[in-house]
Amino acid sequence: MGFDLYGVKPNGKVRQEISDCNHDKTKLDKYFKWQDETKGAYFRNNCWWWRPLWDYVCKVCLDIITEKECNSGHYNDGCLITADKSKKISIRLTHLIRQGAVKKYEEEYMGRLNSLPLEDCWLCNGTGKRTDIIVKNGCNCCHGTGKIKSKECDYPFSEENVKSFAEFCEYSGGFEIN
Numbered sequence: 001m002g003f004d005l006y007g008v009k010p011n012g013k014v015r016q017e018i019s020d021c022n023h024d025k026t027k028l029d030k031y032f033k034w035q036d037e038t039k040g041a042y043f044r045n046n047c048w049w050w051r052p053l054w055d056y057v058c059k060v061c062l063d064i065i066t067e068k069e070c071n072s073g074h075y076n077d078g079c080l081i082t083a084d085k086s087k088k089i090s091i092r093l094t095h096l097i098r099q100g101a102v103k104k105y106e107e108e109y110m111g112r113l114n115s116l117p118l119e120d121c122w123l124c125n126g127t128g129k130r131t132d133i134i135v136k137n138g139c140n141c142c143h144g145t146g147k148i149k150s151k152e153c154d155y156p157f158s159e160e161n162v163k164s165f166a167e168f169c170e171y172s173g174g175f176e177i178n
Helices: 027-039 047-060 067-072 083-100 101-115 159-172
Strands: 004-009 042-046 078-081 173-176
Touching: 004 047, 004 101, 004 159, 027 159, 042 159, 047 083, 047 101, 078 083, 078 159, 083 101, 083 159, 101 159, 159 173
Parallel strands: none
Antiparallel strands: 004 042, 004 173, 078 173
């Protein structure tokens, strides 16, 4: 599952809709080319990258976006962020990047994840061996150790992702989260 963000008026241009392509390969190719070449047209993260990014945006931009928008941003429900708010988010994130605050947050966030203790493997109940008919010897989840990383480690955060999002926000003319 992922989060697809579409610019409302990317780089000042009228937004193109994929539904206008009517399954025509030539039109689809042209649409995807337009999407790739137009700043602010499209931003995507899978759910593991999106959730920490959006949490950070909510944390540092709560004076820009509402709590309802913060909550809605974690769902594929078409949450609309206006052009004014999108531009303010971009300015805030860019400022925090330049200050080094985002890099510091990344280091602290990833450091915390890396310091989490290993947990008992959910598949073999920490024994290192599965007892079902699928895998006879060992466990293909923990590789026989009985321990795995915390599920929290599946949700990384990076300054580079914030930079990409800030640029998208700058040029999107507002965006929808789908």
